Amino acid sequence: MEGKELTESFESLVLSIVPRLRRFASGLARDGADGDDLCQMTIERALVRRDQWQDGTRLDSWMYRIMRNIWIDETRARSRRSETFVDEEAGIAVGVRGEQEVAVEIGNVDRAMASLPAEQREAVLLVMVEGYSYKEAAEIIGCPVGTLNSRLVRGRDALLFLLGEMP
């Protein structure tokens, strides 16, 4: 019955992580519905590859890594299909429009996040929303801690500017 116990705990562990996965997915995909599709694919892949998860290591980090990889693959596939990666709408044209209009737009956290380059956005999401340490976030992304740190700073400087919180 040992195998059974393991399987059960794996599924319930996954279930307990799903709300956080949804949060990360909605930030990555910049759209709640796309985020849920991303989340679904992540769960499916995790279940299929459960043997690759090493017991005793953090399941959440493993699943975030899966999600991030799927997202990158999807993004590449999508740009290969010549679809527009960033909706024009989602971009922010600071300074192009009148002051008031800009002020309304830059008050929106979603739009500000959406305007970040992908590598900065994921760094910001992992550390500032998901609460990972720099080291953990760098491991999920697969980059050195210094790289994570500088992406994070560029991302949050942009956000501080866009959200009008520049000190």
Added chain:
Amino acid sequence: MTITPERLAAFADGELPEDEMRRIEALVAADSGLARQVAAHRELRHRLSAHFEPILKAPLPDHLAVLLARPDLQVVDLARARQRRDSRRGMPRWTWFAAPALAASLVLTLMLPTHDKREIPQVDGHTYAAGPLADALNEQLSAIQPASAQTRILLSFKDSAGAYCRAFSGKEQAGIACRDENGWQLRKLIGGAQVEGGDYRQAGSEDAALMMLAQDMAPEGALDAGQEQAAKARGWQ
């Protein structure tokens, strides 16, 4: 001395070694410009986490909720997922609790243990548990059962007619059996938990599906350990 933006952000996040944290803390305390930047970093973190907070508490959408109780897993690409989503539009939205209806579609044909040559009793076209499964249904209490048990009792409950029912999960089959005057009638069966090498695949999702089926059949919920023991003492009648 100047502090790089990276250092200052790392300080705001508490990511520096202790001695460096102390050093920068002193610098920040003496420089209102730095202090404002640190405050802005922390405020930003607060604002972002507050912004994404609601999704944590939102109910899971049906297709994610059901996912962990569904054996026919398929990895698809996002384009197909989107098509699926589009095709779902216009259909009534399922809720988490409507999942048993879906789970019911998972109930497959009766899978019998291949090594068990005994006749499975049939009465009036109903199938009854026999052999070790019947023993487990009669004897095992869900709160106290050996880890090595061939069949595990997931929970016991009373159905709407007042009959005692028990959800069980074993190597070859899992299901729900309810007690009547002939024995344990197999009401629901989900089969094929065993895969090559004696390992389990998707067994957890079968259990989850069973739990949902049971939930659907049990107006009063599951029996607690004491109620289960009392029911056993009465011979499940």
